[in-house]
Amino acid sequence: MPEIFIDNVRYEFEGKPLVLQFMLDQGLDPPFFCYHPSLSIPANCRQCYVEAGTPVMNRETNEWELDEKGERVIRFFPKLMTSCSLEASDGMVIKTQRTSELVERAQKDTLEFILVNHPLDCPICDQAGECPLQIQTYKYGPEGSRFEHKKVHKPKRIKLGPKVILDAERCINCTRCVRFTEEISKTEQLTIISRGDKNYPAVAPGTEFDDPYSLNTVDICPVGALTSSDFRFKARVWEMNQTPGVDVTNGKGCNIDVWTRDNLVMRITPRFNPAVNDHWMPDFGRDDITRLNENRISKPQVKLDGDSIKSSWSNAEMSMAEKLQEVKPEEILVIGSAFSSVEDNFVLNKHFSALGAKEAVFSPFIKEGSGDGFLIEDDQYPNTNGCRLLGLKELSPSELEASIKESGVKLVISLEDDLVGRGAVSAAAFEGKFFVYMGSNHNETSAAADLVIPISNSVEQSCSFVNTGGRIQRTVAAKETMYTNRKLNLEMSMGRLDRYGTKFDNWVSDRNRIDCMPAWEFLERLATLSDQQFGYQTTRDIIAEIASVNEKFSGVNYDRIDDELGVPLISNEQEAKSV
């Protein structure tokens, strides 16, 4: 197998890797700015310099030439090479800043040039803490600035588009954002304008950066030049927790990181998953923070004389149990939801089937033609395939409305799905029925309900979703509710503020903890009244049971989903659509 020597350590490689990517894969930390594994390689930041050499081959004997000590003669390239664009070859010798003073000096000088016109105001910069330029200046940079002249001033706070703001002074012209619009989103809206020390990225005059994927440029910007207009100056990165999750605003199920502070979701960024979304996600998925934080249903609500009033959990349980006793099992209509998780749908269906009700139904939310063939799908809900695989009965909106209106139905139980708001069912359809809505946000459907049960959403519990490609992926609880606790739930991530903050400082509070519980947990509590509970403690128990009773989910568990970045349940794409 071909070999390469990096800082006197021998590595073997296959194929034709680029030296920088190979070093990254080996867990080394070469410095770089402009390189991005999913974009083309311009090699313009010059920060990944290495000394590179190849052994000399004796053309007659086809053997490596040896020196008097019996070691290979290495012929080094006359100048330093950018490792990002250098292809590894057999026997290649690489010296990085760890072993080569020349490389160390080159990186220091490159950084000094980059910093000549870069503002040195990290304490007020939004990127501080997650800034490659800051990190690398600490690691490899000069100790101070020798630049005594006035820096070149460029425009600040330019609104490139509705979501992206540019600070041209901070830009180091790595062109990642330009390459993103040219190669990934293909809108080609950005370019670098002007020249020399005056250049910076811009849109064509009279246009705006309204790319549906525009915020990805903020993620890949290696400095604080591009910032998100929603998130800028809202939180420092070291104050937040980062928890893996799944985007539930679209059927694609992009992998995300949920950033929380004091139990508020501050921002959502894409998480790398080569099988689903690579490094990217659409902008509207990030807007989901408003739904996760605001307008939440906290505490159960009952309708009394047309007014919705807050009630206690025990009251909610009792009134629901009473209703269940009043009606016959065949008079119950259970509506599952492609918006809710596999676990919630499964427990809902199992619970009411045990009471003798008919199989749960669901109605997918598909907007034909709204997809773009990249990361935006027609399917607006994250778990349509999950409901199909669980065997829920799929109804069109009109069929669903008809079955709600059926005179035989007296009790309607619906899992989180804004049926009225999205135009599937009219609010009038629920008249004359007792309508129980289990949801996490106030909406037109919850307004129509007689009893509203607040349930945890996808960032308040660990739960799984099956995307349009038939891949099951899961979220991890990121936000505490009234009844969960980071310190006890070892799966939840804990940031510095969570660890060291107290109720008596300004940083953490109980203010943002919602009085809600997962739908399955409520159903379990309800079942204890009649002693028919199934004994689930966590969603892990539920997925284990699903895997054992439903062969389509066989072999699925959370550990496997975590290790393999999701498990494909449907291999064939055609099959996925027709399940």
Add this chain to the structure above:
Amino acid sequence: MKETYEFNKEDLAEIEKIKAKYPDKKSPVMPVLWLAQEKFGHVEPAVQHLVAETLDIPAAHVYGVVSFYTQYYGERKGKFVFDVCTTLTCQLCGGYDILHHLENKLGIKAGETTEDGMFSIQSVECLGACGYAPMMQITNGVYCNNLTTEKVDSIVDGLKSGKMPEFEQIPFPQHQDEQKNSEG
């Protein structure tokens, strides 16, 4: 009212000829911008969009090219544009003195245009005439070499009366002796 710009049939035929010379559709942008500037006198954003549409390339790309070269006028300029070189050689030989003299004389700053629309001044990068520094170019045309403040004054006065300075041929130093010899 916003002016609209369009290419007529002859222009489009010319553009087709230009396009035929290049392997891809991004490359003809410079000659086509040049053609547009000759026709309209400038390449303002509206013209940039026209060029982008005509060549079917992103408008941002055209904007990048226009803003890179000082020879393209991304905004309307005066009748005569003084491109004063301030790159190293000219700078050392007094390029900024010439620039500031022009600024004071015309009462505008570099990058501005006089109110009567006659003159604009630009501070530009090297125009490749370091041997005759300090120098400037007038409206992408004549090079005025070995400038002094007096020479600048006479050029400006000449232009006001409609007299464009003539192109002066300056022999290379190594050829100067030959010239002297031939002059006898």
